[in-house]
Amino acid sequence: MKSWVKYVKDYKTYLKIERGLSVNSVTNYAFDVQRLTDYLQVNEMEISPLQINEDHIQQFIYHVAAELNPRSRARLISGLKSFFNYLIFEDYRKTTPMELIEVPKIGRKLPDTLSVNEIDQLIAAIDPQKDEAERNIAMLETLYSCGLRVSELVTLKLSDLFFEEGFVKITGKGNKQRFVPIGTSTQKFINLYRDTKRNKITIKKGHEDTLFLNRRGSGLTRAMVFTIIKNLATAIGLHKIISPHTFRHSFATHLLKNGADLRSIQLMLGHESITTTEIYMHLDRSFIKQVLNTYHPRR
Incomplete structure (x- = not known):
């Protein structure tokens, strides 16, 4: 499938340079195209990206339908649409073979959340006798109080802390930066870790500015935080399936329930679109009713 290699390579460069996507996002988009090329190769279909048509794509979608759930199929179709739209953008094609491909209907998956009490219990369960106790407490407090993605947490730097102003600088998806407020309580936990534990670690070259370190002086992995x-x-x-992202969802949900507006939550979470933030409106319909009864002139 040599005819696909150049186009996919250029597509990845476009995603990285012009759209500013992260390495993970670029890899995922390229994998969607790879699925299609693997299918064509297995079925000995020598068709270039410029020749492939709707019938070929439809056959491929039928083929993968048995092994992918509706949400994964929708994600795959979205990825392929992005690739062929890129080919049109670069004038390689005039039309897209994805035009009439139907996306499976899927319900919006509501994120799991933790109560304030459950978050307190999780943090209280950290063994104070262990060397990493102060670090872990500071990490979970930061995850929850700032609503960070785990990738943002593990790449947080000492130079990103602006405690006098009450903010931390966060580098999010696509290297987009935002400033998020940080409370004095969380600042104290970070300072305690920094002043009593972090300063005793032999730090590896390249990690001098990394805030949260493992015992070997390197940055933590996302998998380690999950564990x-x-x-x-x-x-x-706790009988819930949770992850670092659960703290982020809880941050947004608790803010909303306590009266924060969606625009402010969007800015703090670093969502590009308000539509992404609106999913939290579905978590608590009693809150929506309360807003109507409080603010509508005909309440």
Whole structure:
């Protein structure tokens, strides 16, 4: 499938340079196209990206339907649409073979959340006798109080902390930066870790500015943060499937329930579109009713 290699390579460069997507996002988009090329190769269909038509795509979608759930199929179709729209953008094609491809109807998946009490229990379950206790407490407090993605947490730098102003600088998806307020309580937990534990670690070259370090002086991985949270959930007998992202969802949900407006929540979460933030409106319909009864002139 040599005819696809150049176009996919250029497409990845476009996603990275012009759209500013992260490495993970670029890899996922390229994988969608790879699925299609693998299918064509297995079925000995020598068709270039400029020749492929709707019938070929439809056959491929039928083929993968058995192994993918509706949400995954929708994601795949979205990825292929992006690729062929790129080919049109670069004048390689005049039309897209995705025009009439139907996207499976899927319900919006509502994120799991934790109550304030459950978050307190998780943090209280951190063993104070362990060397990493102060670090783990500071990490979970930061996840929850700032609503960070786990990738944003593990790449947080000392130079990103503007405690006098009450903000932290966050580098999010596509290297977009935003400033998020940070409370004095969370600042104290970070300072405690920094001044009593972090300063005793032999730091590896390149990680001098990284805030949260492992015992070897390197930055933490996302998987390590996930494992820490999973173990704490087991320790308190929490019967929910949670991850670092659950703290982010809880941050947004608790803000909304306490009267914060969606625009402010959008800015703090770093959502490009308000539509992404609106999913939190579906979490608590009693809140929506309360807003109507409080603010509508005909309440």
